[in-house]
Amino acid sequence: MKKVYCLLFLFFVVVSFQASEWTCVSDSDCSQAMNCVDELCRMKAGQFSDYATVEIKIGEHSPSQGGSTNIVTPHPASNLVLGQFEISARQSGADGKYFLFREMEALVASSTNQISGSNFRLIYDVNGNGRFDGSDIIISNGQAGSSRVKFTVDQKNATYLMNVANNFLVVGDFEHDGPIDSIKPFGLELDPSSDFVLRNQKDLFIVSNQKTVFPRYVFEPDKNYFIFTSGEHFPKPPKWEEMNGMADIMHLRMKSVDGSNELKTFPIRVTQASAKFGHNIKSVSLYFDKNGDGKGDELIVKKSFSDEDELSFTSIQIPEGKLFFSEGEEKKIVVTAELFLYNGQTVQFNISDKEPGLQTKMMFAGLPVTTQVYRYSCDVSDPLCNVFVEEVEEVEESGGGCSILNL
Ligand SMILES: [Ca+2]
Numbered sequence: 322m323k324k325v326y327c328l329l330f331l332f333f334v335v336v337s338f339q340a341s342e343w344t345c346v347s348d349s350d351c352s353q354a355m356n357c358v359d360e361l362c363r364m365k366a367g368q369f370s371d372y373a374t375v376e377i378k379i380g381e382h383s384p385s386q387g388g389s390t391n392i393v394t395p396h397p398a399s400n401l402v403l404g405q406f407e408i409s410a411r412q413s414g415a416d417g418k419y420f421l422f423r424e425m426e427a428l429v430a431s432s433t434n435q436i437s438g439s440n441f442r443l444i445y446d447v448n449g450n451g452r453f454d455g456s457d458i459i460i461s462n463g464q465a466g467s468s469r470v471k472f473t474v475d476q477k478n479a480t481y482l483m484n485v486a487n488n489f490l491v492v493g494d495f496e497h498d499g500p501i502d503s504i505k506p507f508g509l510e511l512d513p514s515s516d517f518v519l520r521n522q523k524d525l526f527i528v529s530n531q532k533t534v535f536p537r538y539v540f541e542p543d544k545n546y547f548i549f550t551s552g553e554h555f556p557k558p559p560k561w562e563e564m565n566g567m568a569d570i571m572h573l574r575m576k577s578v579d580g581s582n583e584l585k586t587f588p589i590r591v592t593q594a595s596a597k598f599g600h601n602i603k604s605v606s607l608y609f610d611k612n613g614d615g616k617g618d619e620l621i622v623k624k625s626f627s628d629e630d631e632l633s634f635t636s637i638q639i640p641e642g643k644l645f646f647s648e649g650e651e652k653k654i655v656v657t658a659e660l661f662l663y664n665g666q667t668v669q670f671n672i673s674d675k676e677p678g679l680q681t682k683m684m685f686a687g688l689p690v691t692t693q694v695y696r697y698s699c700d701v702s703d704p705l706c707n708v709f710v711e712e713v714e715e716v717e718e719s720g721g722g723c724s725i726l727n728l
């Protein structure tokens with residue numbers, strides 16, 4: 322039964338090895354674990370797996386839009402990492418053996434033909450950090466069609482280890498023709514079931530059959546907009562043990578691209594929340610992140626709430642001149658919240674695109690910004706677990722009246 326299932330639902334990649342032989346003069350013209358024999362690169366006996374199931378998915382450190390809808394990037398963009406993907410080929414007992422990565426195609430989607438991409442490269446992300454840096458290896462220069470790019474992997478860099486996650490990047494240069502006065506997304510898509518040519522000694526199945534859509538990029542508009550978007554260190558909710566107390570909830574990047582401007586009010590809302598500003602969210606603070614590392618360095622303003630408050634929305638007044646931007650000036654901001662959540666409570670923070678108060682009215686590029694849902698869910702037998710205990714009212718009969726004890 323299991324075999325029938327595989328035949329029906331797994332994708333068998335058929336490769337015509339004859340059609341694309343790799344010619345060579347010496348072993349150094351071939352990838353690791355291959356020899357140059359009769360002027361052709363050949364797999365060394367016993368070095369390649371004879372079976373593999375392959376999973377292809379978005380890499381752990383792929384560029385992320387954080388809490389924004391798109392990633393807002395300056396124009397023009399060179400060496401833009403459109404996405405990081407991971408290839409894991411697995412076979413029990415094949416540790417230390419290899420598979421071959423020969424070709425792939427990718428779709429570069431764009432909402433406008435005013436945006437053009439060039440200089441596409443497929444990169445082996447050696448350190449797996451999702452960035453194109455010095456130690457990484459360009460394994461193919463892409464051939465761009467109208468919307469698809471084909472990569473033929475360099476014959477010296479085509480072998481990858483079985484049973485580990487191998488990370489790759491698709492990188493390109495992008496520019497927009499003419500003034501940028503609106504939001505025009507572009508980005509990468511992969512279809513693992515048809516876009517890859519991988520090989521090993523015998524049978525290889527790609528089991529990922531979901532289309533992989535990477536976050537879309539948009540260029541910073543040059544007029545009519547104020548940039549208010551996720552920063553690159555946008556935080557994720559911590560584990561419940563670290564959630565209560567001061568928590569970084571947002572990393573933001575702001576820039577005035579069309580004249581000088583000043584942010585006067587900073588609105589923040591809780592959605593999907595059983596926790597409100599008040600007893601459960603005791604304060605919200607804004608900090609400058611002067612060195613851009615995602616951590617706040619200098620307090621801008623703190624707003625505290627009283628235990629009696631139960632607010633879903635608050636607007637924080639920014640002290641005069643603190644968030645003034647000259648034209649082209651960029652600031653990074655960290656938002657922290659002081660949380661006191663009880664077991665079972667959830668909260669999500671949101672800044673909408675209509676509410677921030679600017680000195681000179683502009684549209685916002687990058688808003689709304691929304692955090693993930695913070696779920697405070699703990700084991701009630703754990704002494705650190707903050708469990709809500711209801712106030713108990715006991716009514717005691719005493720003579721003709723009664724007294725109420727608040728415990
Ligand atoms: Ca890297």
Ligand SMILES: [Ca+2]
Pocket residue numbers: 609610611612613614615616617618
């Ligand atoms: Ca910092």
